[in-house]
Amino acid sequence: MNIAVLGAGNIAWHLSKALIHAGHPVKQIWNRTSEKAVALALEIGADSISTLNQIDTDIDLIIIAVSDEAIESVAKDLQLLPHQLLVHTSGSTALDVLLTYTQKAGVIYPLQTFSKAVQVDFSQIPIGIEAFDEGSTQALFNLAKTLSTKTYYINSQQRLVLHAAAVFACNFTNHFYSIAQELIQQSGLDFNLIRPLIQETAAKVQQVLPQEAQTGPAKRNDQLTIQKHLDLLKTNPAWKLLYEQISQDIVKMYSKDTSSLK
Amino acid sequence: MNIAVLGAGNIAWHLSKALIHAGHPVKQIWNRTSEKAVALALEIGADSISTLNQIDTDIDLIIIAVSDEAIESVAKDLQLLPHQLLVHTSGSTALDVLLTYTQKAGVIYPLQTFSKAVQVDFSQIPIGIEAFDEGSTQALFNLAKTLSTKTYYINSQQRLVLHAAAVFACNFTNHFYSIAQELIQQSGLDFNLIRPLIQETAAKVQQVLPQEAQTGPAKRNDQLTIQKHLDLLKTNPAWKLLYEQISQDIVKMYSKDTSSLK
Incomplete structure (x- = not known):
């Protein structure tokens, strides 16, 4: 599953590295401030892109890991293809926010405090999964289980x-x-x-x-x-x-x- | 230095064990509820006493490890000998409380949260020491250094x-x-x-x-x-x-x- 990560803050940074470490091809990084995208892309061997319409057609999973208030504006600017699964990583944002733009939508919520300076053992981080349809739920669980031993189904209200x-x-x-x-x-x-x-x-x-x-x-x-x-x-x-x-x-x-x- | 511990609550329990473990003769345990004194004395191989006037003349250090509001009433009931050093273990009680009864007075304050069910590594617990005179200060530091690698001089206000x-x-x-x-x-x-x-x-x-x-x-x-x-x-x-x-x-x-x- 080819992955694009949108954002280059603390969560994007740690999650991208954990994905690469688990063998997932994180191919593209976008960030509003492109120097940060370049830095993260360099760190993990991905490409950095400066606009959201540069997301490749072979990307299967798009992870929005930006600040809560920016999630919707990023989702709105995407030109999604039917096979692309769109998720965010926010604790306080409902799944609904993405459903306006696609029904192939979900959430990957790693419950941990992230600072760039501090390494974390991702395998011990509980990951909450939610998705609109059964197939996406299964795909996200399969992914999450390669990152952590602790995966849970958590709906928007519980999250x-x-x-x-x-x-x-x-x-x-x-x-x-x-x-x-x-x-x-x-x-x-x-x-x-x-x-x-x-x-x-x-x-x-x-x-x-x-x-x-x-x-x-x-x-x-x-x-x-x-x-x-x-x-x-x-x-x-x-x-x-x-x-x-x-x-x-x-x-x-x-x-x-x-x-x-x- | 022969020791008597007055009290059988969480601090008395952990401190007595740490003292024994470091090779100090904890000889007598007193507690208002004598069953608890008996239990602790049994655990560490000391004698339990039911009244404060049973403290032996060969006891050199008397440690009051009771609730803060009971410290003064315990100190008042003691018949201290000139060689006996009297200390309490309270964070919020000034040294002064003991000075009414003896000038050979001090404080041993182990800064940790104690529950009987949970083992703690006493060697990593910071111990704050205070005493009225130089000799007692030195004696308490010597003792504290056998219990922990972290000893500090801390006056009543700082404590x-x-x-x-x-x-x-x-x-x-x-x-x-x-x-x-x-x-x-x-x-x-x-x-x-x-x-x-x-x-x-x-x-x-x-x-x-x-x-x-x-x-x-x-x-x-x-x-x-x-x-x-x-x-x-x-x-x-x-x-x-x-x-x-x-x-x-x-x-x-x-x-x-x-x-x-x-």
């Missing part, structure tokens, strides 16, 4: 929920690492102090569910400690407010548990 | 900041894993889908600082995606509010960065 969950579990979590970083550095300490704790917190929930792994003052409803931390945070009202609200949410979650155990 | 940072980086982070768990399970999906993402998010900041690792819709100020997620969360106003506030905080942090780079 949006999963994407929101990923924002909590990854983006917000990382923001809290940043808040920790600022607090630690402001008091003259080293961020290395907290790295093992971050690692262990993530490692625990690989074995158990998060609700079993919860610790800390809010879990124990330890108002004395909570108050000391709130006093400390009063120079940053936004963080103080977040601390209060999340602590309340934790207290609510676990006091509920206790009463249901009685 | 409180570090503890608040740990609440963000560990307890709140884990709560966000729980929110992700609930969202995922409510939509009929498997929590396993998101475990690799959690692992990778923590792994990234072992190499780089969190602010370099940030990804996601708020980092990109992608209001279209943010709005889709907020619509999805409207059945849970507390989570919707958290989503809004944290997204705003991320937008603020990175729009500031951009303008400073211009």
Whole structure:
């Protein structure tokens, strides 16, 4: 299955490499900024194209891996042939967006945080698949299984929920690492102090569910400690407010548990 | 240095085992609930005692590893001998609390999340040390270095900041894993889908600082995606509010960065 990848951002970069690594011919790369297309094409031995009407007739699969708000405008500009399968890679965009342009449409959603500087083991990345018709679904599953041991059928609504969950579990979590970083550095300490704790917190929930792994003052409803931390945070009202609200949410979650155990 | 450990909770359990493992004679265990003291004492080959006045005269180091609000009442009930060094293990409790009872006082603060069910590699746990006098400081550093390769001098104010940072980086982070768990399970999906993402998010900041690792819709100020997620969360106003506030905080942090780079 000859492949064209549209986009040269973090996902396009990692996905193209994983496809090549699994033996799939990624033949063409397009990107709105053509220098980035050239760079990625060079990296994986593909051709770069500067306009969307240069997509070859022998391309079977076109992967749109651009920012969410640009997906539709890219789809609109394509001149699709009947045999070409069109997919996007977005967590928060429904399959419907592509159906205006073709019914041979699907989604390949690799659930991971990608940065160009950091290598990832693609074989461990869960891939969510969705497609409009049975044949495309099967074709995408066959492809996904060559990339990863973890493939799932995930519909558009489920994918949006999963994407929101990923924002909590990854983006917000990382923001809290940043808040920790600022607090630690402001008091003259080293961020290395907290790295093992971050690692262990993530490692625990690989074995158990998060609700079993919860610790800390809010879990124990330890108002004395909570108050000391709130006093400390009063120079940053936004963080103080977040601390209060999340602590309340934790207290609510676990006091509920206790009463249901009685 | 003969040691008595007061408490039999998560920290007492892991610290006692690490001390024994490093060859230190942990001779006595006390706990308010004596069955727990008996269980821990049995596990490590120590004696359990049911009252605080049973602490032997040949004990050199007394470690208070009880809940924060109970530290002072335990310290008050001790009949300390002049050679005995008294320490606590709390992140949010100042050294001062012990100084009313003895000047031979200090703190051993292992910065990690402890659950009895999960083994931890104590040698990788950062240990914060504080003590009132030079001799005790040196004695505690000597001890800590037999437990871990990562020992730091951390004063009471720094320790409180570090503890608040740990609440963000560990307890709140884990709560966000729980929110992700609930969202995922409510939509009929498997929590396993998101475990690799959690692992990778923590792994990234072992190499780089969190602010370099940030990804996601708020980092990109992608209001279209943010709005889709907020619509999805409207059945849970507390989570919707958290989503809004944290997204705003991320937008603020990175729009500031951009303008400073211009």
